[in-house]
Amino acid sequence: MFADLHLHTSFSDGTYTPEELTARAGQLGLAAVALTDHDTVEGCDRMAVACELAGLEFLAAAELTAEFDGNELHLLGYFLDTRNAKLLEELSRFQQVRQNRIREMVARLNDLQVPLQVDAVFAIANCHSPGRPHVARALVMGGFCSNLDEAFERFLKKSRPAWVPKFKISALEAIALIHQAGGLAVMAHPGLNRTDGIIPELVGAGLDGLECFHTKHSYSTAEHYTRLAREFGLAITGGSDCHGLSKGKPLIGTVKLPYEYVERLKSRLRRKHAADSALHSGSQTLQ
Secondary structure, three states: OEEEEEEOOOOOOOOOOHHHHHHHHHHOOOOEEEEOOEOOOOOHHHHHHHHHHHOOEEEEEEEEEEEEOOEEEEEEEEOOOOOOHHHHHHHHHHHHHHHHHHHHHHHHHHHOOOOOOHHHHHHHHOOOOOOHHHHHHHHHHOOOOOOHHHHHHHHHOOOOOOOOOOOOEEHHHHHHHHHHOOOEEEEOOHHHHOOHHHHHHHHHOOOOEEEEEEOOOOHHHHHHHHHHHHHHOOEEEEEOOEOOEEOOEEOOOOOOEEHHHHHHHHHHHHHHHHHHHHHHHHHHHHO
């Protein structure tokens, strides 16, 4: 049995609906999946229903962009309480920042005499958590670029004229936010971030795991982060980071995480909740 614990839908910058993604997971024979849309849990209810109908185990999750000592990193929050008031409040704030970033990108494109309308981008995104891929799609659909690669190369990549920096929450705040929403905090694709030096400090701040297996991790990279995870007593996770079709093929299932790692993740969550409960009980006794 296998799992894919890093998936995106049309509720952020993926192209599949939760139902379409679930159907593909079922066709691949996956046992468990996690929805990790950027700065939102809005698709989790639909994905949970679809997975229940398909007989798949579902993990409610989200991906947060964070920063630590000037390093950008992405944190995956697993087993989130999608009704948690603080989490929803913060996600709403992140989404507003994302929407403002889109407006700034379009304004810069307009300054470059590219007459893209911001409403066209939001219509294509059709979600509260838009990103650069939606601007790229709008540029292609509007006839301003021939394909997505051109859109990024000419306008949207870092240092290109329409690029706008991302908002990043402090990594320590992100870990705390995930924990207070009942979840586990896992560093996504650490091999892409190249920030091994900050892992010990993040472990001290409560980091729960590393995404060792990822579509863009080589075998040696996966082995390296598996060793690091074991050294620091962290959970091991993995996923395809599927956003839809890539070069005509769906990425879902390109990384198949053995289900035993899902079991270990759940066991870690139970231990964490038991420890938190004991700590809370002890503090009440002292009071």
